[in-house]
Amino acid sequence: MSPSGNGSVTLSYTQAIIKALKHLQLELPSDAKDLLTSINEMERVPLRVQEEFWAALEESYPDPLLGIRIGQTMQGNQMGLVGYLLMTQKNLGAAIDQLLIYHPLLGEGGQFELRRSSFYVDLCYLANYMRCGRLRVETVLSICLAQARLMTGGELQPQSVMLAYPTPSLAVQQQYQQLLQAPVQFNAPVSGIRLRPQDLELPLEAADRHVMARLKPEADALLKALTSKSLQLRVAHLLQQEPQLSREQVAARLCISPRHLGRKLLEENASFRAIQDEVRSHYACQWLREGGKNNVDIAASLGYCDESAFGKAFRRWTGMSPKAFRNLSTSDD
Numbered sequence: 001m002s003p004s005g006n007g008s009v010t011l012s013y014t015q016a017i018i019k020a021l022k023h024l025q026l027e028l029p030s031d032a033k034d035l036l037t038s039i040n041e042m043e044r045v046p047l048r049v050q051e052e053f054w055a056a057l058e059e060s061y062p063d064p065l066l067g068i069r070i071g072q073t074m075q076g077n078q079m080g081l082v083g084y085l086l087m088t089q090k091n092l093g094a095a096i097d098q099l100l101i102y103h104p105l106l107g108e109g110g111q112f113e114l115r116r117s118s119f120y121v122d123l124c125y126l127a128n129y130m131r132c133g134r135l136r137v138e139t140v141l142s143i144c145l146a147q148a149r150l151m152t153g154g155e156l157q158p159q160s161v162m163l164a165y166p167t168p169s170l171a172v173q174q175q176y177q178q179l180l181q182a183p184v185q186f187n188a189p190v191s192g193i194r195l196r197p198q199d200l201e202l203p204l205e206a207a208d209r210h211v212m213a214r215l216k217p218e219a220d221a222l223l224k225a226l227t228s229k230s231l232q233l234r235v236a237h238l239l240q241q242e243p244q245l246s247r248e249q250v251a252a253r254l255c256i257s258p259r260h261l262g263r264k265l266l267e268e269n270a271s272f273r274a275i276q277d278e279v280r281s282h283y284a285c286q287w288l289r290e291g292g293k294n295n296v297d298i299a300a301s302l303g304y305c306d307e308s309a310f311g312k313a314f315r316r317w318t319g320m321s322p323k324a325f326r327n328l329s330t331s332d333d
Helices: 011-023 030-036 047-060 066-073 080-087 092-106 133-151 170-180 197-201 209-227 231-241 247-253 258-267 272-290 295-301 307-318 322-332
Strands: 008-010 044-046 110-116 121-127 160-162 192-195
Touching: 008 011, 008 047, 008 092, 011 044, 011 047, 011 066, 030 047, 044 047, 047 133, 066 133, 066 170, 080 092, 080 133, 080 209, 092 110, 092 133, 092 197, 092 209, 121 133, 121 197, 121 231, 133 192, 192 197, 231 247, 231 258, 231 272, 247 258, 247 272, 258 272, 272 295, 272 307, 272 322, 295 307, 295 322, 307 322
Parallel strands: none
Antiparallel strands: 008 044, 110 121, 121 192, 160 192
């Protein structure tokens, strides 16, 4: 079972990506075309299908800046109801407030958070997915920045774009800054866009409270129907941030009992154990490939009492020992 098994993305988002690729003169990979044949008549695209779509793009176009290029090319009016709802707000702060509420209508792949301090405001994006993570996160942030600039008539100049990914070569860093027209901070604690507090007061060019008032009831109804099946995404998100968390700790974070958590996940055809196994196996394989942690460190980071317990779990996930997996990964390099 995948944590994103019941999650979905609006079809308009996928269509906007396809239009962006065409604008960039990039042909849609054949694998991606095959996936689209099964979703053309669907109202929303399952996240598992969307992940395969992104994987096909990443394999065909290994450009490290592909996500930035796609996001800059996409347009707000291609985002359907949510795009129009954001554009008609009175100022940038109001638009961000609506994004925090209604972003699941666009896609359930992650959450937006607004973190404030006296000197800056961070619009953070916390992904629920791991596959093609960097490509997808950078696409989302690039869209947000491009649309914020468009909605404010080019008035927005962010303090920085923060990326929670390793620093690339100096030449690639310069390309990031040239494309984004903003300072870029790599190895950041969280991916997001850093704004000044006064940026939230920037007026929007298409502000229209009458149109906004007509759109909001429809958005509320759609959101209510959608979020009734999103508990497994919230569980996956918590575990991806802290993979050592137990069932009891996750339940406490969600302010429900462990038993109630299990029942609600069962209603979504999910289980805590399956979600936990997928997240832990992903991180275990990643850390074994990277070689920066030994088995004892990995066991502790994943919440196992000792190396032996981790080894048994890893064999259950992969059919081989951590040592064999590490040796296989090294030989592949």
